[in-house]
Amino acid sequence: MATTKEGQFTTSDGEKLYTKTWLPAPDTVKARVVYIHGFSDHCNNYDTLFPVLANRGFTVYSFDQRGWGRSADTQAKKGLTGPTTKVLQDITEFIQSLPQEDLAQPLFLGGHSMGGGEVLHYAASGPKDVLRTIRGFLVESPFISVHPRSRPSAVTVFVGRLAGRVLPHRQMVNKLDANLVSRDPEVGKAFAADPLCHDTGTLEGLAGLLDRAAELQTGKCVVVDGVGEGGKTRLWVAHGTADQICDYETCRRWYDGLQIEDKEMRVYEGWYHSLHREPGEDKVRFAEDMITWLEDRCGEDGQGQVGAGTERSRL
Incomplete structure (x- = not known):
């Protein structure tokens, strides 16, 4: 059975970040997966996926x-992500902090929603x-565009960007509709x-989130071979085709x-945003699909079984 280990990771600028590791039974390890959570989320919210992988x-x-x-x-730290350069630097430093004795094991980088968009930016730059x-x-439900149902108005975005130039750390609540997270109520x-x-985000952090999505959409940020x-x-x-947070x-x-x-x-088909938390056997199917690919x-030899642009659907 898998075990867990909590810890703390200190960034180069002295920020202490909470960490958690899901460990397979000894002598069963196939690879390592670094996984980046989404907006208004945290790594312990993946308790239906990470233990299965382990x-x-x-x-x-x-x-x-x-x-x-x-x-x-602290309240002051909520949403205080820093600019995109800081977000990506934290990912770099976290990867570099992994145990050196595990370097022989293949490494995969994954992310959900906001974290999925960050992983795509990381792959590109x-x-x-x-x-x-x-x-x-x-990437699971990557944030490339907000679904129209969840999209803030253009006026709100414009005013927020202007204010962010003067007060980048000003906090703003951007409430997600909890009913759209999963089909499981x-x-x-x-x-x-x-x-x-x-x-809760900051004006700087929310602007960075939107900018990363726009750069993926417009081709300014491109993941290449x-x-x-x-x-x-x-x-x-x-x-999921029915995701109303990130646009399918x-x-x-x-x-x-x-x-x-x-x-x-x-x-x-018909699934919502957090595929790893969909109801019943659906979350099991999602985990199995991910495991098969891994x-x-x-x-x-590091080559794996290469598929040429394949697509599969889950009904």
Whole structure:
């Protein structure tokens, strides 16, 4: 059975971030997965996914990002993520902090929602020496565009950007509709009641979030072939068609435009935003789909089983 370990990671600028590791049983480890959580979220909200991965031989390393979860241990720190450069630097430093004795194991980088968008930015612009150590990238419901139902008005965005130039650390509550997180109503209730899901961003952080999405949409930020381990980019994308937080159609168009040989998109018909927390057996299917892709790419030569732009649907 998998075990867990909590800890703390100190960034180069002295910020202490909460970490948690899900550890497989000894002698069963196949690979390592670093997973980045989403907006108004924290790593312990993945308790239906990370233990499953660990029980199948994948060590999962995660942390509450700057401004979120247990890393925001004061009111003043809530949403205080810093600019995109800081967000990506934290990911770099977290990867570099992983146990040195595990370096022989393949490394994958994944993320959900806001974290998925950050992973795509990282694949496009991260340090080359770190990218060369990453076997593959996984994104779940990546934030490339806000769904129209959840999108703030243009006036709100414009005024927020203007104010952010003067008061970048000014906090603003951007409440997510808990009913849109999962088709399981109990998940929505738990999300709404979770004090660590505080829905609070700063003007700087929210602007950075929107800018990252816009750069992916417009092609200013592009994930290209040849950046990962062994000179290959291996990418797995998962999205529900009924996601009303991150827009599926935009993600679909973005994916279709990728010039990457080893890419796969899993489309889940009628599913909501947090695929790992969908009701009943659906979350099990999602975990199995992810595990299948990971296992296919855990070959000793770093090549895995390459798929040429495949797509699969879950009904």
